Structure formats: structure tokens, C-alpha cells
Amino acid sequence: MKIAVCLKRVPDTEMRFAIAADGKSVDTVGLKFEISTFDEYAVEAALQLNEAHAPGEVAVVGLGPDGLGEHLRKALAMGADRAIHLAAETVPYDALAIARSLAGALKEQGFDLILFGRNATDTGSGAVGPMVAELLGLPCVTAVSHLEISGATGTARRELEGATATITFPLPAVLTIDEGIARPRIAGLKGIMAAKKKPMEVRPAELGAEVLSIDRLALPPERQAGRIVGEGADAVPELVRLLHDEAKAL
């Protein structure tokens, strides 16, 4: 099976950050970056599928600045076979602009599956995957939490609010990967050494016009530091009184 996985480089979600002087972006000084969480799940899912349905290939594809290279390399160290780096100094916020560029790189390459994260941890949108599917005319299932492939047919499960849907789809297809499907493996030394020799193709991203941009970025209001009502079960009546009288939450 031939599988492509789209990876985004995003700020480490554990880091605190500041807004840059332009008021519309994050101050990158001292910022650490990582592969977006769900994208790393998608890499793991692809590697497992490939192990179960050998022979095959896992290609990782990313659009971003120079710094993206090390994250694509990390995916190669996990076990992916090759990488495509669509070079762009800045990544647009506009999902359609990203999708058009990725679709251009992914089309006519004979991928049986193209995997995305459920959403990128920076935008939180979940838009690029289904947009690529539309642009390529491929069937698409989003937020997949369980996946089985048998021949040219896939069965996926996705969690709805309060319910679970079972879905069948034909290959080739686009999927976006949710929590539950796979936890990413840690690359070993052997993988890291092997990754150095794996092919990484770098070419310009060829981004078109953007229709969506960030006007303003702000930190949300800090939550007021709370109050410890007391210790142990004896504090419960006071808590309930406060919830009722002060917070009006009962």
C-alpha cells in the first residue's frame, strides 16, 4: 500500500508564548516546535498499516519553513520512507491555500491513502484534509478513531457527540486521524541513523491567493486565581454554599 501523511510543524503546545509586535502572530523567540499531535498519530497509523499490508511505502509531506525539515526527518526516523518538503517562509492561515498546494503535490502519485490529523493544534480547524479530498475528488472520512483495511475497502469508526458511527469507504481515500487509533512510537537510534539516508525532496510550495488571514491575535483573559475553600470533607458545606450563593452554579 502507498500511504501519504501530511505533517504540520506547530509551536509546542506545552509552551507559554507571547504575541509578537505585529499583534497578529506568535512571538517565535525561544519557541520550540513539534509535529502537530494528531499528525504524529497519523504517521503511526500509516506505519502500522504498512507493516500489516507490506510491501508498501509511507511518504510524509509538509508545507513550511526550513525548520520543518527536522520534523520530517523525525517521521523518517520513526519509519517513513521518504519526505516531500514544500518550502514556504511562512505558512498561511488559510486552509484552502494550504490544501491547494498539498493537493498539487499529492495528485497522480498513486497513493492508496492520504492521512491528515483531525486538526492542527495551532489552527484547531480540521479543514485542510477534507479540502484536499474535494480538490482531488477522493472519498473522505474525518475524525477516524479506528481503522481497518481489507483489499480495496476500508472500515472506519468515528466518535460523534454521544454516539459512534461505522463507515465504509473505497480506496484510494483521504482520512483524518483522531485520538484512539495509535500512539506514536519513539524513534530508536537505528531509525535515526537510517533517516539520514532517506530521500527528502525540497521544492517551492507555490502558494496562491489567500482569502483568510489573521487580523488580530490576543491572549485570552487569564482566569482569576481561585480560592481554596478548605481541607477535607468538612469544607464541603461551605463549597456548596458558595456554588449556590456566590457562583450561582447550582
Next chain:
Amino acid sequence: MADFMVFAETRGGNLRTVALETVSAARQAADASGGGTVHALVCGAAGVAGAAEALAAHGADQVHVVEHPQLAHYNAESVAATAAALIQSTGARAALFSASVEGRDLAPRVAAKLGVGLAADVTAFEVHADHVTATHPVYTGKAVATLRLVGTPAVLSIRPGAQPAVEHAGKGEVSSLAPALDPAAARVVVTEVGARGAAKLDLGEAPVVVAGGRGLRAAEHFSLMEDLAAAFGNAAVGATRAVTDDGWRDPADQIGQTGRLVSPDLYVAVGISGAVQHLAGMRTSRVIVAINRDKDAPIFKVADYGIVGDLFEIVPRLIEEIRARKAAG
């Protein structure tokens, strides 16, 4: 004057609350623009037309109903094609979807079909002559972006719970519409939708969420959380990833960066340390209560009220007190 197209989500033939929220948001925006028309699209098996009344009561002027046996379950390809066609034929200035699992699947497909921008998961928006601005939490809730969307139509998905459902009657004319793509021709097929649990409140819709962490020590101790939820009467039980990883709870109960996003009126965190990935899923709750035996646990930094101590002593007492309070009215 701006016209709107709203996709009204149903499940099992019934309108979901998010559909009423989204149509209310459209009504409000149409009125703010000087009185545009609100079109609502509802798709389902025979009988789904019954949803028109509630949509009209919440502001729909024209309800377009697509009924087809193969629309009993969500049919992404057919519905996306129909929504895109309706947006074009109505000349809508903006199309609104709910940022539910289904709406998040649908909106980007429609935007890509129309070759226009999508602002996903917005909490508020404003329509201007040549652009739309929308508010959207980014970086797992650590920042809030004001987005600018140019071009017509603008496609938006509205975060569940961000806009209240408000009764405000629209004209409520109902017409039936043929699907723009034969539902039977769809390649992706939903074969089954199974409800989880026995008619429990969904985490995303419950006014109160009681969430348990590793501090509960074992799956069976979650009966304590179930009892606490029952005492509140309007609560759903959530969990941390530590808990779902250990199989103490269904993965669908996970709250956080890689789980569900909730923003209830009251969130009670029990035996939860308060890792950033957990906070990402609940920090916008109106009132947060934390119960933890470690006074330095990070959860206390976001909690409005905290009790330090052993949850196995505190929670049973809390259940008693809440019951007494409810009984007293």
C-alpha cells in the same frame, strides 16, 4: 441586507441543539444586516420535514427539505453537493454550519467546492460589505484570533454552545429540494450509528461536567462520579487521558487537547492534576471546582473553588450535600 444559508444538523431524524443555535446565529446576523433571508437546509429520511417547525421558530425564513431513504444517516458527499448548490442558487452572503463532528466534516468540503474560504469553529462573527470577521480560539485555546475572510460566500462553522438558541420566528416557508448528488451514488457510507451508553447527556451539552482523573485509582471507583453526576441531575461524566488510557472509561469521555472540548456552566475536577493538555479542553468553563489532595496541583490555578484532601472522603459528602440542596429546592 445579507442572506444566509444554514445547514441544520439532525441525528436519527431529530434536530440537534446545535442546529437551533446555528440558525439563531444566522437570524441575528441577518437582522443586524437590515433584514436578510435565512435559508435552512435539512436532510434526512422521510419525515425529517417535521424539523421545519422548530427551525422556523428560531428564525428560518425558507426551509429546504431533502428527504431520501439513504439520507437516514449522514451522507457527506450528497449533502455537501446539495449545500453547495443551495448556497449558489440562493446567492447567500454566508453559509453557516455547526462546528460539531458532522459540521466540521461538511463545511470544508463545501468551501472547497465553492473555492471560498472557511473560518472554522468560530465563537462570534460579523458580516461587513467586503469581508467577514470571526473570532476563533487557536493554539489549543491559548490565544484568540480575529480572522478576516474575504470573498462571497463566506463559509463559517459555529462552535457548539457559543451562540444560544433563541426563539425568534422567521417566515417559515417550507419547500422540498432534490439532492444535488444521488445519495445512493455516495462512495462513503455510514453503515451504523450506535448510541453510547443509555441516553446519557452528551458531555458537550451537559450544563455540569464532573470529571475524574487518575486519583480515582480504579475503574470501579467511577461509580462515585456517576453518583455525583446523578446528584446534580444535569451532569455528564468526563475523564482525563490517564484514565481513558488505562481503560477505566470509554475514550469518548476524554476531555482535553486530544479529546472533547467542553465549556459547561460548572466543571468539577476530581483527582485531576491539571496538565496543560487537559486544561485545553475545559478552561473556558464558567465555574471550575477542583478536588485534589495535592495543594500544589496545577488544577488549583484555574479553579474558582478548591478543596484540598482525599477525594474518597470529600466526594461522598459532596453527593450528600448536593442531594440535600436539590431536595430543599
